[in-house]
Amino acid sequence: MLVRFGFEIIISTPGPVPLILALSPHPSVAGRILGANKIMTEPPVPIEEFLDPFGNRRARLVAPRGQTRLWSDDVIEIEGEPDVFDWNARQHEVAHLPPETLPFLTASRYCEADMLSQQAWDLFAGTKPGWARVQAICNFVHNHLTFGYKFGRPTKTAVHAMSEATGVCRDFAHLAIALCRAMNIPARYASGYLGDIGVPPSGPGDFCAWFEVYLEDRWYTFDARYNTPRIGRILMVRGRDAADGAMITSFGTYQLDLFRVWTDELSETMTQADVLKELEHLPEAPALTLAMAGSS
Structure with missing residues (x-):
């Protein structure tokens, strides 16, 4: 199964604001990922990636004054099986x-x-x-x-x-x-x-x-x-x-201007070339209203 997944977030800041992001696939995720598999920014700013004590991929950057656009867009190849179910799994003392x-x-x-x-x-x-x-x-x-x-x-x-x-x-x-x-x-x-x-x-x-x-x-x-x-x-x-595992930890104030996420199954017949062509442009996807964004 091929799944296209990604996000687009736009924030506004009154001045430079350090951010720590938790918006990347966990290192334990199984499956081949096509795409950059990293957070992109506009305007471009330096990003430092590191693993936190729970093994999560984190990114650290400083958002400049004004609007900063954050996004990621990739395709993953996964088995497509539902969550594992084992009614007989026992509880440990x-x-x-x-x-x-x-x-x-x-x-x-x-x-x-x-x-x-x-x-x-x-x-x-x-x-x-x-x-x-x-x-x-x-x-x-x-x-x-x-x-x-x-x-x-x-x-x-x-x-x-x-x-x-x-x-x-x-x-x-x-x-x-x-x-x-x-x-x-x-x-x-x-x-x-x-x-x-x-x-x-x-x-x-x-x-x-x-x-x-x-x-x-x-x-x-x-x-x-x-x-x-x-x-x-x-x-x-x-x-x-x-x-x-907060998505965005800020060390200063910011305003959330846009928040949208996509997770869509793609056709199994797509070739790697087809997938890479798909990733040339972000998909059209509705955004959550700002009152809803990030609440879950």
Whole structure:
């Protein structure tokens, strides 16, 4: 399967503003990528790439005064299989978990597992440990929260989402992560591209948040917002929560003028030459309204 994915973001700044971006495919993403596979800017500015402690590709630059256009546009060749499903995946005892999973058991800025512990055990103590328990948590979050861009805000945490029963996709992920951790299941935040592949069109493109849990000696993908295996995820960042993978971290003020994302399946009959010709121009794609942009 060939998937074209990319973004275009335009910001305005009153003066030079340092930025740290998390807008590139994660190094672990499998599949051949055609295209530059890097962030472009207009006007051109120097960009320094580095890996953060979670293995995410980061880019550092200084946006000059005025408008700066950021974009990326590539094609990836992937298998096109839905998220892996294993109903029999077992839950590890905490004492037997690999050390590298332990940071994903405790509370973090947006996932207050400690504050939701009693509610989690009241809701899910009767479920079978392992996949069934995580699925029960997904079912609960999927049904408990009402999705809407108007419900998103930068300071919203899992506790807020639980009490307000609303949120954007990152709130669905945060609440599910916090509930999993409260049940002693390592869970980590993930976000990236997820287009309408194999499902009805859902409107203008956006980045999407989901989460991963550690069961049966490996990490599995879960998605409390959609609550069904999906095709074509392209991971950008992982972390304890959204604070570890913010798309744009600015050290100064900026105004968001344009935000649009595309993730589209291409014809399997396309040759490499056809793909490269496609990438000569950015695709026509609707933009999210500024009130919606980046909320999820």
